[in-house]
Amino acid sequence: MKEELQQKNNDKTFFGFWVYLMTDLLMFAALFATYAVLRNNTFGAPSGKELFSLPYVLIETLILLTSSFTVGIGTIYARAKDVVKTSIFFGATFILGVVFLWMEVAEFAHLFAEGNTPQRSAFLSSYFTLVGTHGLHITSGLLWMVLIFIFILKRGMSDSSIRKLTLLGIFWHFLDIVWIFIFTIVYLLGAI
């Protein structure tokens, strides 16, 4: 009876989280649509082709992809209740996430320093908003990761901790999927 209830609870939590992710995906879709419409409205300011450095973005992409891989492995160990290996893989994800975020902030700072602020043209507004929203998601994911590990330290690998780690894993994979499209649509198509 208890287990059945637990199973049912997990089932609805996972599905609810999935539905939430779908709404988030639609939010990104609206931002992508805005970017697609405004991408040529540079108003004399530099275009993406002049601003973006593809090798730099490729490194960012590979870092995020690797973190998506490590988080997946981490959830497998979490389900096996292997605390040490879970910590190692989630720790790796955390470090990779921080590096990714740092690279993104550095890129933004670089653009700002050259005077290419979001106020300069509609293209830059939409670029900063789209990529910045993704960065904000990464930040909240990192914060969440820290909180879950504090929770695990206090209460151990309970069913609830495993559920939280799995949800975080899904969230992280999802952020990687969104990044594929930012990489392709903003950076690769911008370079043509």
Added chain:
Amino acid sequence: MNENKKIKISTYVLGFLMSVILTLLAYFLAVTKTSFDSFILIVIFMVLALIQLIVQLVFFLHMANESRPRWNLLFFMTTLGGILILIVGSIWIMYHLNYNMTPQQINNYVESQDGF
């Protein structure tokens, strides 16, 4: 998503490798000056991104082994439909609005097509 089924590490390794290959492929197509028309290049990039999307859905999010009824898959598909409507619709509408509204674009069109 589905926690009852045993998920192996090898699935993740495979998915990771495929994603890396797809990313690098797209990257080198972009940096090497290929002789492709830019429209074809756009199509290739989008196809590569979509393949990577499917790879990650299957190998990272395990959508293929969801048990019935496949609500996650159904909701994902519906969302994809909504996204397509939103993005394609917006671009289509806004392109036509721009074309009908701004003199500059009409001038560009006239120049590129040698008259209407």
Added chain:
Amino acid sequence: MENFIFGKLTWEALPHLWFTIAGTVSMTIMGIGAVAALTYYKKWKWLWKEWLTSCDPKKIGIMYIIFASLMLFRGALDAFMIWAQQSISVGASHGYLSADHFQQIFTAHGDIMVFFVTMGFLFGLINFIVPLQIGARDLAFPFLNTLGFWLYVAGAILINMFFVVGGDFAAAGWLSIAPLSELQFNPGIGVDYWIWSLQISGLGTLLGGINFVVTILKLRAPGMSLMKMPLFVWTSLCSMVLVITIFPILTVTIALLNLDRLFGMHFFTSGFGGNPMMYTNLIWTWGHPEVYVLILPAFGVYSEIVSNFSHKRLFSYTSNVMAAIAITLMSLLVWLHHFFTMGAGADVNSFFGIMTMFIAVPTGVQIFNWATTMFRGKITFDSPLYWFLGFVSTFTFGGMAGVLLSVPPADFQLHNSLFLVAHFHTMIIGGALFGIFAGLTYWFPKVTGFKLDEKLGKYSFWLWLIGFFVSFTPLYILGFMGATRRLDHYSASTGWQPLFITAFIGICIIGVGTAVQVYQIIVSIKNRKKNHDTTGDPWNGRTLEWATASPPPFYNFAVIPNVKDSDAFWDMKKSLAKDASMSDMDMITNPEKVSQLLAEKRKNQKYEEITLPKNTPMGIYLSLFVFVVGFAMVWHIFWLAVICLVGAIACFIIRAFDDETEYELSAEEVKKLEEK
């Protein structure tokens, strides 16, 4: 320094116009009155424990409905003021409102009626009825439900804060179309209030949408397959799927407008490459499906009522469900018909015009299904059915006007005219609001345990219907004569004044209708002994909500029923009646006998333990923080916004890491409660 502490909030910003001062005074008096009454009757603890912190969807539903009713009065007052101005502001007379004040009023009317009245009522009905109809004890995420409700309240209060703290209401139309809503043309803080209010209440709606989708798909009673769900559940599901599809788009659109205003970005400005037309495009990708979010649950209410009062199974259940799904999907493909005149050209306009015509087809299917259900039914004309019949006449009328508007060349003539205003009011009042009234009358005994007064209900229906036609038929005519919407003044030579006055008389009749409704509720409470519902099944119902007592116990069902049919409760009654060798006709003419049989059967029930969510005040705390964030952002008091944002996140974290959110009710306790 003062700028840092108070942002844009200065002494000059405080109320100094007659209407804001009046608002401040009346709100303060009402507030003091409520506080005094609660203190005098010592009800604070009761209010807090039983209602405000409750996770019970039934109580949240009732709070939604009470709050939406208050907002209905405020929105109706706006309508009254608009028409009063329009019927006297002609020629040399300029009426009693300034142009700017008039703009604020029609903006407020639109926003309040759509976001806080109709949405509030629908969420109230869905909260109360859907869990009962699917045989569930609670929603999938009880906490998100209280949070969603309190965010909705926070949004509604925030948009009315200008009464108390100062500033003004947005004056850019109910959707704040750019570039008019940009800082350049609207430097006041009205649009900021609008942005943050909608952002906050929209978040609440989105949470509600996710919650109900998961509840309906995952928590149905055993045996209730998708095609055995009552129609109201189906249409609520469709509506909630639309909510989760479109509200993210609204969030993004408003957020981008806010970025423009706050940080000087250039999404929708008229310079620096910004594109104001993109705002129109995005807001209507949300805006059109939104009207179907409002109308679909009302369709569900009508399906329940028609079938119930015809004492017949709904004609062609499957095609009704398919029609609801078709409306859901097609509603995503018609948004451009709101801006045919922006000039997207023939290809685009024809595509969206044709899609708009298509969407009338599934709606027509539903209307024919309802008509066929009534055909050869044993119809009892109770007041809910009156509202349905009123709906059919108005809705068909307005629907035809809509099909006319879907033809782009015709739309070029009628765009922004009063014809359009008349059309969408016919749909929203005649469709959604009548549906809400029908649902409230129909489910009132379930909520309170006694029926509403039938006679007064019918009076108020007739007043509403007549008042509606008296006010809106002139608007169709005025639209043809070239009167545009949002007119605060017009020339006497147009000859429009008699028609505007007729419309004003119409709203007075509606006002009387509303007064009768209030009186009806008072009378019904007074005579509640007479209209008492002892069986839990006052209308000889067909779906599961009637299978439990009225008002239902907090755990909804002592024993979760097993479902075998789409009219699950009727099916149960029927199998009992069959054993007692009663025919179908006997069941209709002699419902008391069936109730006795049911009561006997209930005596030998076996109870099990029940798990329920604990009450939590965290939804209120979180919404309070979010409210202050919104308020601080409106006035650019950034330090306060940051502090409260941290507070809101902290509340969320505390709640997310709390594992003790449920309690158990043992089988003996349930037995004791049931035998009471």
